[in-house]
Amino acid sequence: MRVVVDAGPLVSAAHIDDEAHALAAALLHDIGRDLLVPDPVAVEVDWNLRRRRGNAAARRFLRSLRSGALRRVVLSETLFRRALDIDEAYADLGLGLADAAVMAVAEAERCPILTFDFADFRATTAGDGKPWKLVVSEADYQRAVRPR
Amino acid sequence: MVRRTISVPEVIDETVREIAREDEATYSATVVRLIEAGTRSLRKGRRLDWVGSVRGGPRDWGRQYERYMRELIDRVAEDARRR
Numbered sequence: 001m002r003v004v005v006d007a008g009p010l011v012s013a014a015h016i017d018d019e020a021h022a023l024a025a026a027l028l029h030d031i032g033r034d035l036l037v038p039d040p041v042a043v044e045v046d047w048n049l050r051r052r053r054g055n056a057a058a059r060r061f062l063r064s065l066r067s068g069a070l071r072r073v074v075l076s077e078t079l080f081r082r083a084l085d086i087d088e089a090y091a092d093l094g095l096g097l098a099d100a101a102v103m104a105v106a107e108a109e110r111c112p113i114l115t116f117d118f119a120d121f122r123a124t125t126a127g128d129g130k131p132w133k134l135v136v137s138e139a140d141y142q143r144a145v146r147p148r
Numbered sequence: 149m150v151r152r153t154i155s156v157p158e159v160i161d162e163t164v165r166e167i168a169r170e171d172e173a174t175y176s177a178t179v180v181r182l183i184e185a186g187t188r189s190l191r192k193g194r195r196l197d198w199v200g201s202v203r204g205g206p207r208d209w210g211r212q213y214e215r216y217m218r219e220l221i222d223r224v225a226e227d228a229r230r231r
Contacts, residue, residue, distance in 0.1 A: 012210025060198035
């Protein structure tokens with residue numbers, strides 16, 4: 001099953017000290033090549049890794065997209081338009097292109113979303129008015145990061 | 149579609165015929181399905197070498213990456229203004 005991913009889980013997977021690292025790394029491993037990474041999300045992850053930790057980690061991430069270990073999604077004209085529509089429909093949230101692209105891809109592929117940004121995805125709905133299908137719910141996330 | 153002629157050991161040929169589904173009209177269709185499944189399984193096991201490669205930084209970086217990103221952008225802009 002395909003899953004479209006937001007930047008948060010990718011950053012958590014890269015960051016070994018992140019509270020959700022184990023969860024994110026396990027999900028990435030399980031989903032593998034069925035993980036869809038829209039280009040605007042790749043840009044955010046690249047930027048985060050480069051600014052905080054230098055170029056090497058960012059380049060390794062980008063190489064995994066090039067090798068097909070994760071699947072890049074280049075925004076078609078239709079997806080780009082839909083992403084802008086979503087961003088404008090929820091102007092107060094200030095979603096931005098990356099989150100809106102994740103939503104547009106989820107709609108087009110009818111696939112669930114892997115995100116840790118529960119607030120924005122709870123505050124919006126798919127085109128049919130239904131809530132987004134999330135791979136990890138906020139409750140699952142809290143359970144996973146709770147200290148043992 | 150690309151047409152290729154390949155040689156397979158008899159035992160593989162028997163396996164392909166055993167595994168063929170009723171809805172697969174041709175031998176090629178079964179081989180394509182098996183190769184796709186095998187490729188997926190091999191790639192799934194491949195470790196992503198950037199996973200776990202970053203140390204330090206906030207523990208909620210993944211969950212709050214947008215906030216941290218905004219802070220970084222503000223800091224970069226502030227540095228640029230000072231120069």
